[in-house]
Amino acid sequence: MAGQWRNAQGPLFVFHDGPPYANGELHIGHALNKILKDIINRYHVSLGHRVHYIPGWDCHGLPIENKILQKLGKRPQELEPDVIRREAEAFAKQEVKVQQDQFRQFGVMADWTPESTYRTLDHDYEIRQLRIFQKMVEKGTSLLQPCSQRANSLPGLIYRHYRPVYYSPSSSSALAEAELTYNVKHVSYSVYVAFELEPDSPQMSAPLRTLIAGRKSVRLLVWTTTPWTLTANMGIAVHPEMMYKAVAASSDPTAPMDIFAVEREEALAKYPEVMSSKIPIAEFQGSDLAGSTYRPIFSSLHGPSSSSPLPIIPSRHVTSDSGTGLVHCAPAHGAEDYTVFRNLGLLSSSSSLGDLLCHVDIQGQFTEGVQDVVGEKAAHALVGKEVLGEGGKAIVGLLENAGALRKIEKIKHRYPYDWRTDKPVIVIATSQWFANIDQIKEDAIAALQDVSFTPAQSRNRLESFVRSRSEWCISRQRVWGVPIPSLHHIPSGRAVLDANSLNHILSILLEKRTAYWWTGPVEEFVPPALRDGMDAKQLAETWRKGTDTMDVWFDSGTSWSMLDDLYQHDGVQSVDGRTYGANVCLEGSDQHRGWFQSQLLTAIASAEIGKPKRAAPYGTLITHGMVLDEKSRKMSKSLGNVISPMTIINGGTNKKKDPAYGSEVLRMWVATVKFTEDIQIGPQVLANCAEALRKIRNSARFILGVLEDQPLTHKVNREQYGLAERYVMHELHKLDTTALHSYASYDFARVANALLYFANVTLSSLYLDITKDCLYANARESVERQAVVSVLERVLVTMTSVITPILPYLAEEIRTTWHGVQDNSVSAKIWVPVSAEWEDTQAESDMSELIRVRNKVRVALERARRASQLKSSLEANVILSLPKGAMQDAHGLVSLLRREEHFLKTLFIVSDVKLADGSIPTSHLGSWHYAESMPLPDREGSVEITVVPAAQSKCPRCWTFNRKEEDTLCYRCSDVLSA
Template sequence: MCADTTTPDYRSTVFLPETEFPMRAGLPQREPDWLKRWEEIGVYDRLRERGAAEGRAPFVLHDGPPYANGHLHIGHALNKVLKDMVVRSQQMMGKDARYVPGWDCHGLPIEWKIEEQYRAKGLNKDDVDVVAFRQECRKFAEGWIDVQREEFKRLGITGKWDDPYLTMDYHAEAVIADEFMKFVMNGSLYQGSKPVMWSPVEKTALAEAEVEYHDHTSHTIWAKFRVIAGDALYTKTPTDVVIWTTTPWTIPQNRAISFGPAIAYGLYEIIGRPADSGATIGHRVILADALAEATFAQAKLAGPEFVRRLADVPAADLSGMVCAHPYRGIEGGAGEWDYDVPMLAGDHVTDDAGTGFVHTAPSHGDDDYQMGLKHGLPMTYNVEPDGSYRADLPLFGGQHIILPDGKEGPANVSNIKALAGAGALFAKGKLKHSYPHSWRSKAPLIYRNTPQWFVAIDKPLADGMGQYGETIRARALTSINDLVEWTPQTGRNRLFSMIEARPDWVLSRQRAWGVPLTCFVKKGAKPTDADYVLRDAEVNARIKAAFEAEGADVWYVAGFKERMLGGLHDPEAYTQVYDVLDVWFDSGSTHAFVLRDRADGAADGIADLYLEGTDQHRGWFHSSMLQACGTKGRAPYRGVLTHGFTLDEKGMKMSKSLGNTVAPQEVIGEYGADILRLWVAQSDYTADLRIGKEILKGVADSYRRLRNTMRFMLGNLKDFTEAERVELRDMPELEQWLLHRLAELDAEVREGYAKYDFQGVFQKLFTFCTTDLSAVYFDIRKDALYCDAPASVRRRAARTVLDLLFHRLATWLAPILVFTMEDVWLSRFEAPGESVHLHDIPETPKAWLNHALAVKWDRIRAVRRVVTGALEVQRTAKVIGASLEAAPVVHVDAETKAMLDGVPFADLCITSAIEVSSAAAPADAFTLPDVAGVAVVFRPAQGGKCERCWQILPEVGTLSHPATCKRCNDALG
């Protein structure tokens, strides 16, 4: 009978990884189940209860409200994911992190949508009852709130979704009105007639935050104003002051000419002209010397044969001049422009462009308005809300500057023709430049003088809240410098410069959907009169109570004025104001009805963080600052974080017309929300962020590598119990080194999350997982985990470390990969009501830190890298198939040899044997240029192959289990 030579099958004796955690994530299909689970077990509310029970310090991120008027875009996703990572990380670091999502419900974006629906049906908004119109706006907003809420939740955003804040809630409207009435009472509110940015298409004033700039081609003109009084040098011979403007339509509103007192001006005479020029020989013009050549070239008079300079024109001469309006005496003008035009010194005038003279129309520009205030210039009211001239304006009555469809009207060309007909057009041209447009209608804007309500930001407030300054501007600047932490720091500089230079705040809008300016004005009084605006705390209380009970619509119900004033004042003596508040006042007031009034707000009404895009320096950050400085005396936030905009992969701005938009819903449908969240974490949000198919593929690859790390841990932790746990002092050095790395990482992760440096946190964790774990620790310890006996200290220590590692990695990554880490956690700890998001990042013992050991293991890893490099050469040459077929000789210095003799270096290098020598290495030994003093000589392993662990050792074939090594023989018993 022949002997049995069959090799035993030891596969069933090896402890291979075992886990139900799938290799393929299936995020698009599986994520909704986790959302449902979190809602069912009430994760957010349980955390709030825990925070109260444990007395945790609150952390409040106050949500900047998006508009409820359409599906989410990728910018929304970026913003909300960043907020969520802040809230979750703060919670897991021991805070009571509260997040109440909110929506901006009033304002032009929503009203414009309803108007579009009306226009499509051939209806006119003005023919509809205002309350009925407002109710349609409310229904529209309600519908989109429900849509957006589900889209935000699908991103894995935690928050109080069942009780968000809405600016159109009755309480919110009451508080917004009450906050406005504080400005009424502190005397900072006033009605003024001054130029504001105006949309002829939407027929309303716009805030700076509602304005965007696009290239626009404007008419440019050089117009002549005849000198009619002054030194004889300028009146004996016809002499003109030449102005330059890109808004010919403002010429009918001209009231003065401004000059720069420090600019050098000259008197020039026309001595010749080409055949195609309309210039008059002998006439004289005054220009800034630095701009004369360019101006004459535009008038086709370039060259000494056409023009000569006669004399300097000093500022004293200019101050003494009076000019005539170019339309003075014009046929059909009916004397409209037969007034004098003074010459006024102005610091805003430069010789950078134009002629060095600024045509000044106080009704149509802020600099012009300031000149008008200073010198008592009259205001004009020639332009109607729809962007047309008043009907009775001579020559131009009824003509539009901007047509209802946003295109240019005839006003510019009509003025150019009128100037030419009057002999006052010196030159003309076209200029392409950046020009303000409405962000909603995309139509060009104009500056228009109109009565509006303003808050004076430089008026001292006697409100007892002067700790940080007596005026709104002073309080805001102090807040920016001393009370707010900026991420990144550049945000501080941007907002500071904006508020430092900004004019008074325009609060009023000529619209229907919003919180009205809840005030009454005295009939017959002037805006400058002390009693023009009714200031009565009892009336204000009545208004607030009515809004609380019935909403802001009640303001528009017949008899409301009588109801509010009755018994206190004669209703017939007052007029009710029907303008609505700038929607930025609404959102700027949210600190009052969210942070101050809600139980889950902030005790002092101040948020720990406001987080929005960089555009909100002129938007929500700005309006919240102004509003709170007027009613609280300081900024409503302690920290401000700003992020950039989203671009396509080529760095281009996303546009539907270009077809390069990336919809968050599409990304979620293909990859899952966690991939979108990981894209945010991998990106530098302080700059503009790029996204596209290739970028997302790279993100998905990073995700797969992280997932495999977690899967390896889960597979090797099956059935781990506390009885297996090994204390630090009893662990091999490799485990002690890994715990040192965990302690280092714990500090770095906490510091990164505290600084909102999600990119830094992720990079450190990803590098740790791929370099320290997959390439080193897992690679080395697979053998012990699979083949050591369950009772071996080495295997138990490895499983202990895997357990400690699991708890940290799962919680470190949970704020970023909210769904995946839930999957990971429940794969070990599935129980009713369990969730990784109910846990904190575990505290890490300081005893784990061992810097001396870390230095030692840096050297060991460096030597190991040379060994693996040498073996890779042999593997590539097909000399060996696996590193266990090798038993190399490693030549090192004596100190390194002593270090390596104290560790199982063959195990670390995953070789069957290894010899460490301090002898000189042969010349052909393998080295790496960046690891000095290490050389490796390859030798094949000697002995038989263990059929259980595959090591090649001399003892194989000599034991009771002849196909195994001693370690495996002992494990088999």
């Protein structure tokens, strides 16, 4: 690759590699991905472009950290961060070596030296990443005290909040939306509960106060699938314009009453235990409920601080699609609830962490703080229990004890899971660092307008993901990653992350590497402006270093920054001074919410203030589908349908079951599939690809045999070509044009199909078959034979160009066999397109007509073969009987047959062909005959095709039946040998 870069004179082509995760052997999806990239790169190399391609690896994050913890048999808190990091770095580097070796076995062309590859753990990479983060910070930070919340204020581009986030207990870390998958078979407790309205609510509306007067109790019916969050209930939301209904158990004016949405009455009526009251009392708007208060659901269990009434709040996010029309709000456990409470000013700038009730820790277990809500005695059933397990069951029991439970059932529903551990996540309030996507969203979407997408519909997918995000949780509670270098003021809890602190900290990390953040003393990282004359001991007592690391999507998402150095070095810039970024990025469809998006967001967010808005970091985004088995099922060990790319290449332990196909069959599979959709692979698919490769290889081997044995001795002019030669050159031009266009448009399946058709139909089934006689028996210097050799030489040159991006090993083998070992790769040979002069639609039309006749001849020959009248078609002659007088036609099929009469025996592979004006008497047809009829397309009548025994004897040299009985050889062979 380096040599190609030095020698190529064409334009720059930049393919930016999305880094695979450096953990474990490569799977079939990796093979699809990397081979697709390689096909594109090799195509551009063949055009003489300067291809810039740097393979990379994503090296930080939870999977590697977990591997190290498993290896050491320790929990994170039992180890120093530096120990984990050293082990993780060594592990990642070893995995990179393993994967690199496998990529090379896929035939991926690259400079694999450390200097020409990248890893997100590389020091220069991490520093570039931190510089990008610094640019984002310099655009404004909102550093919230962990003990405060800002209401109705716009945060900076980077900000810290104590707020609900997706949290994975299995990963012990916060997650971004891009790290979630959804399990539609997740089972949760679904509960209907009743909250008791506070009859003396000061803000209760007059109509409601009149309605409930004298009632023993008024219950608000609520439905939830997260009963464990009820300990953190801070309000009930109603839609102000929705109609609600009050029903009573009897006509007694003091009878208890239930309230729910009118539109939910029919659905709730199916559950008698939910709607125990049936007598309608009144209907009213949600606005009449809003402002009232209710008693906390566990107040009857006597939690000491649980007696304060809670508000009923208005919110337009309440719908009548499900539930009861009254929504349980737990701002610590739901982003929507949190937003509603902030917008209503219920989370004020002077409030403390206590404003957000959260009784769940990062292990997903209830904390001792839950006793403030349920009481000390009841808390024993909850503390230390997992909310998605035993703790959730215990909550149901407490609801029953409190007299609040109306109905419980288990339901399957769509629930977020950690995409790495495949375990359920929870939403809890924690202090995290965020990037404000709202500030850059419109610029990001605008930048995408200049990006091309393959397939086109993937544009909508990426844009929708960007539009749906308002923020990005960029902090993770792990040690194996790039640090978020924040300083925390211990007395106040204030976090500091600004231009001044980052300038100071990054200057240290630049010299001592990022690992020093975990080992260096905090006083060294405190900038002079924050020291206030304190000595080292005082600084250590006043400040601590942040322990969060960056989301790995931020790691890989900043990889585009490497290209800035390339463009600055190469002097390539756009007219407004923005770098172009990569020409192409290609990844799986899951990367619309991952790497494609994180690249875009970090590029746009880090654009320098006062300079033109930055372009997207890529010009074209190509998306491939996921790999499925032959039954369109996802691959899994439990199904036993996992196919390893290395098994395809090297074979399995049972070579009969899993033969060693080599990398070319793997590459052939990649080239033949419609990769923009989900793709199938399996034993039969691979066998088909192996057969397709064999046919291409056989065609090339036959041609090489001809060219090696008796190469072209002199140039043959186009005028000396027969119809077959002109037709093949026309088809070669079509193949060449199709391949060039299809490679450029990333339609590799069309290239493969065109190549297979040309090799199997145009060559094997036709041209190579009909020219064997000429090649084997004609004089070496004859015009006919030299014309065939000339065509085959041109065919092999173009076929080699066409197959090189897909099948580089076969292309190299062809060139080495033909020309011997060369200094440079076949991929470096410039693709010279077939001249447009070879486009010959007349030859195509004529050959198409003659092939129709040939097909009828073959039917008659097969009938004779089945009747045991002949073994070889050369044992037969063919008589074509034309309508009386048709021989005078100047145009049409008859004229074509007359013009090409000398060629017909070659085309039909028989010993002789005669044209007859009118029908032939049966007595002239020999001892047997078989006839077929073909209507003439351009006049009345038909061609009567008759296969008869050859009239002469077999020539022992060429095997045609053109030898006179008294001669040793046929006339042609006699002339060749005498010459």
